[in-house]
Amino acid sequence: MMVEFDGIVLDYSRQQATVDTVDKLYNLAEAAHLQEKIHRMFNGERINSTENRSVLHVALRAPRNAVINSDGKNVVPDVWNVLDKIKEFSERVRNGSWVGATGKPLTNVIAIGIGGSFLGPLFVHTALQTDPEASRFAKGRQLQFLANVDPIDVAKNIAGLSPETTLVVVVSKTFTTAETMLNARTLRAWISKELGPSAVAKHMVAVSTNLTLVEKFGIDPNNAFAFWDWVGGRYSVCSAVGVLPLSLQYGFSIVEKFLKGASSIDQHFSSASFEKNIPVLLGLLSVWNVSFLGYPARAILPYSQALEKFAPHIQQVSMESNGKGVSIDGVPLPFETGEIDFGEPGTNGQHSFYQLIHQGRVIPCDFIGVVKSQQPVYLEGEVVNNHDELMSNFFAQPDALAYGKTAEQLQKENVQQHLIPHKTFSGNRPSLCILLSSLDAYRIGQLLAIYEHRVAVQGFIWGINSFDQWGVELGKSLATQVRKQLNASRTKGEPVEGFNFSTTTMLTRYLEESSDVPANPQTLLPRI
Numbered sequence: 001m002m003v004e005f006d007g008i009v010l011d012y013s014r015q016q017a018t019v020d021t022v023d024k025l026y027n028l029a030e031a032a033h034l035q036e037k038i039h040r041m042f043n044g045e046r047i048n049s050t051e052n053r054s055v056l057h058v059a060l061r062a063p064r065n066a067v068i069n070s071d072g073k074n075v076v077p078d079v080w081n082v083l084d085k086i087k088e089f090s091e092r093v094r095n096g097s098w099v100g101a102t103g104k105p106l107t108n109v110i111a112i113g114i115g116g117s118f119l120g121p122l123f124v125h126t127a128l129q130t131d132p133e134a135s136r137f138a139k140g141r142q143l144q145f146l147a148n149v150d151p152i153d154v155a156k157n158i159a160g161l162s163p164e165t166t167l168v169v170v171v172s173k174t175f176t177t178a179e180t181m182l183n184a185r186t187l188r189a190w191i192s193k194e195l196g197p198s199a200v201a202k203h204m205v206a207v208s209t210n211l212t213l214v215e216k217f218g219i220d221p222n223n224a225f226a227f228w229d230w231v232g233g234r235y236s237v238c239s240a241v242g243v244l245p246l247s248l249q250y251g252f253s254i255v256e257k258f259l260k261g262a263s264s265i266d267q268h269f270s271s272a273s274f275e276k277n278i279p280v281l282l283g284l285l286s287v288w289n290v291s292f293l294g295y296p297a298r299a300i301l302p303y304s305q306a307l308e309k310f311a312p313h314i315q316q317v318s319m320e321s322n323g324k325g326v327s328i329d330g331v332p333l334p335f336e337t338g339e340i341d342f343g344e345p346g347t348n349g350q351h352s353f354y355q356l357i358h359q360g361r362v363i364p365c366d367f368i369g370v371v372k373s374q375q376p377v378y379l380e381g382e383v384v385n386n387h388d389e390l391m392s393n394f395f396a397q398p399d400a401l402a403y404g405k406t407a408e409q410l411q412k413e414n415v416q417q418h419l420i421p422h423k424t425f426s427g428n429r430p431s432l433c434i435l436l437s438s439l440d441a442y443r444i445g446q447l448l449a450i451y452e453h454r455v456a457v458q459g460f461i462w463g464i465n466s467f468d469q470w471g472v473e474l475g476k477s478l479a480t481q482v483r484k485q486l487n488a489s490r491t492k493g494e495p496v497e498g499f500n501f502s503t504t505t506m507l508t509r510y511l512e513e514s515s516d517v518p519a520n521p522q523t524l525l526p527r528i
């Protein structure tokens, strides 16, 4: 129950599964036509049937000479056209030949985007920040992300920054997402207010599939970086969505290594036999945990602070993909799909929610460890170096979960009788370990692709569409109704109407208590 591929070891021996179970899961995979579905994805078939789209994020990291077709057209040359354009543009910004409106180099980047246009790039940025090679390339530069429509996020992002040295990258697949577009208009106002409206052309660029709306917004189409409708938002970190901001920060050569890491897993996923296929094994075991054993959650526990944004990214990849109630043909499912993903880096999580994992609910855990620290620390006279101290916990926790501690053991240790029930650990709590030989751009790409494909495997087995996200629409449209009401009440004093009793009461209260908000305000930007 251990497999190894290209610097990564997976140990799944502590799952609640025997070799026989895994054999049965292979049979399940066969019955669900898993191999065929993987091939259909790689072949550019329109497997996202509710949106009539193919699912080709693997093409985003394919080598230049690869051939991957969508509708009979090889998409790889288009991918590389954009990558070449990003390389050229990011080099110009980084070497100071592209300057801002007042002639100053643009050393700060704010990437505006939300969901898939934010979480993946944030994860990769956070992981690269402490990598010695990447951080050398990022010297003197700063990359920030503005996601939340909460004006506090604007305040936090622009605090201490001058528009003169800032480049804003508006990242939105659709270029219609309410939060992103309001934040983009806000930073456009921030730039215009200080440097005049003509400065926007030098200080704002865009990443989108909707180049018409980019132009309408006022961004020069030459400064727009395209991607395609066959890239799902949460699978877009390897498109210009991630590649542009990350190349601006770290240089294209680092980002290319990240793409190569992801590509190595793509090849492994599409060609390795199931017994040796890391994403397939992980996906099958997740199906086992969720659908057969009934465990609704999964903890993602990287023993690396550099991976602190990994769990938040996988939350979207997994829960937006597999949190579905009907099959791909629209038939209500007689079983649960998806799992509740959460996590924190170790050892922080140990001092937070591990109590529940050890003695409360059963939560299958993914322990992710790294052999060589990005930032080793050795202290003279210490028992072990700092990374070994971290990794002592990485190796100990899975065994604590698996073996537990019995009442007999506690008795032998002379534990007071009344404390024995409290100090007993049931054991037999499932976990798996993923050990990476290092954590550089290449490995970060591998880790990303492993989880992307694992989620796809789960969806393929469950027979759902892992690539649409209709569940996010209803809340968005109800917010439109509230937005209209707030405008009508603030500008014309209209009473709250058309909502249920609860919402009417709360909205009325909100309006009453904020009656000092101006009806037709002048632009006001945060100052902290």
Ligand code: F6P
Residues within 6 Å of the ligand: 114, 115, 116, 117, 171, 172, 173, 174, 175, 176, 177, 180, 233, 234, 320, 469, 472
């Ligand atoms: O939350 C819904 C969603 O559509 C995500 O799937 C997507 O990643 C996010 O919104 C942002 O969308 P866009 O990139 O179009 O702004």
